[in-house]
Amino acid sequence: MSSQRLSLRQPDDWHVHLRDGAMLQAVARATARQFARAIVMPNLSPPVTTVAAAAAYRQRIAAALPNGCDFQPLLTAYLTDAIDPAEIALGFGEGAWVACKLYPANATTNSAAGVTAIEGLTPVFETLERIGMPLLIHGEVTSPDIDIFDREAVFIERHLAPLLGRHPGLKVVLEHITTIDAVDFVRTGPANLAATITPHHLHINRNAMFAGGLRPDLYCLPVAKRELHRIALRGAATSGNPKFFLGTDSAPHARTAKEAACGCAGIFNAPFALESYAAVFEQENALEKLEAFASEFGPRFYGLPLNPGQISLVREPLEVPRQLHLNDAAGTAVELVPFHAGETLPWRLQLDAPIAPR
Numbered sequence: 001m002s003s004q005r006l007s008l009r010q011p012d013d014w015h016v017h018l019r020d021g022a023m024l025q026a027v028a029r030a031t032a033r034q035f036a037r038a039i040v041m042p043n044l045s046p047p048v049t050t051v052a053a054a055a056a057y058r059q060r061i062a063a064a065l066p067n068g069c070d071f072q073p074l075l076t077a078y079l080t081d082a083i084d085p086a087e088i089a090l091g092f093g094e095g096a097w098v099a100c101k102l103y104p105a106n107a108t109t110n111s112a113a114g115v116t117a118i119e120g121l122t123p124v125f126e127t128l129e130r131i132g133m134p135l136l137i138h139g140e141v142t143s144p145d146i147d148i149f150d151r152e153a154v155f156i157e158r159h160l161a162p163l164l165g166r167h168p169g170l171k172v173v174l175e176h177i178t179t180i181d182a183v184d185f186v187r188t189g190p191a192n193l194a195a196t197i198t199p200h201h202l203h204i205n206r207n208a209m210f211a212g213g214l215r216p217d218l219y220c221l222p223v224a225k226r227e228l229h230r231i232a233l234r235g236a237a238t239s240g241n242p243k244f245f246l247g248t249d250s251a252p253h254a255r256t257a258k259e260a261a262c263g264c265a266g267i268f269n270a271p272f273a274l275e276s277y278a279a280v281f282e283q284e285n286a287l288e289k290l291e292a293f294a295s296e297f298g299p300r301f302y303g304l305p306l307n308p309g310q311i312s313l314v315r316e317p318l319e320v321p322r323q324l325h326l327n328d329a330a331g332t333a334v335e336l337v338p339f340h341a342g343e344t345l346p347w348r349l350q351l352d353a354p355i356a357p358r
């Protein structure tokens with residue numbers, strides 16, 4: 001590593017939304033051009049709840065990528081109240097999926113079919129514990145009487161801590177953490193508990209959504225929190241603690257869906273994710289710890305090999321476009337606003353293939 005060049009083992013994204021249909025065709029390359037593997041979320045419509053659905057989705061992802069692309073999607077099973085533990089175990093054994101995703105019902109995009117009572121899934125959790133399959137959790141309660149900024153902390157207290165008490169061998173990733181409460185819970189928890197951290201929660205606090213007016217492109221779930229939480233997240237990400245690793249939670253929505261009477265939650269950070277993380281690690285004087293966070297801690301937690309390839313970031317100004325027009329397979333443009341739109345980042349992925357229409 002020099003002051004002008006940063007070489008890393010090729011990283012993985014341990015939490016991404018590639019969507020489906022035209023959106024999948026438009027955005028998949030943004031993840032595949034920088035990450036070797038990615039944990040792909042199953043909250044489609046309908047959700048991925050069977051081995052057959054996972055196989056079909058894998059084929060659609062492959063069709064959305066350029067010929068010869070060796071990107072590996074790691075699929076996940078969407079937990080519902082009625083999902084069959086035997087189907088989960090079958091899919092894990094066959095390599096159809098590598099983890100289960102728990103969405104509390106109605107917590108976020110396409111989560112209406114999610115879990116209504118965590119305690120009712122005891123047979124599922126027993127199966128996961130027995131076969132060593134990770135459980136990925138969107139950790140928020142959905143009760144309308146709980147303030148949206150408190151929903152992560154309340155979930156940890158009411159649901160996650162008791163779940164780990166009942167199933168001490170369960171491998172759990174608390175996804176896209178946003179609070180000091182989550183940082184402390186994961187840091188002091190057992191070795192089978194880890195967390196992913198997004199680039200946007202490292203850069204913005206909740207004020208950003210209202211800077212100069214309402215900023216729908218910075219609205220995500222879980223929402224950004226107070227500054228003290230952002231500081232805690234930056235400390236965790238740059239600490240060198242292997243329980244915290246990269247997961248972008250890149251969640252694209254067309255501009256028309258974001259700028260609407262009821263705007264969708266999600267930040268599209270995939271195009272410049274590594275540059276975004278690098279900016280944070282440099283600001284925290286921790287560039288030497290970026291490789292472990294991005295490329296080592298995740299695969300080790302999942303029990304997967306480290307990637308053999310390398311990528312490089314060079315110190316060169318990167319002007320992030322205010323909008324991206326990405327084409328689907330039919331040549332129809334999808335208009336999206338990337339994270340950091342209109343900003344200049346200090347690092348650029350070398351040999352950067354442009355995010356441009358096909």
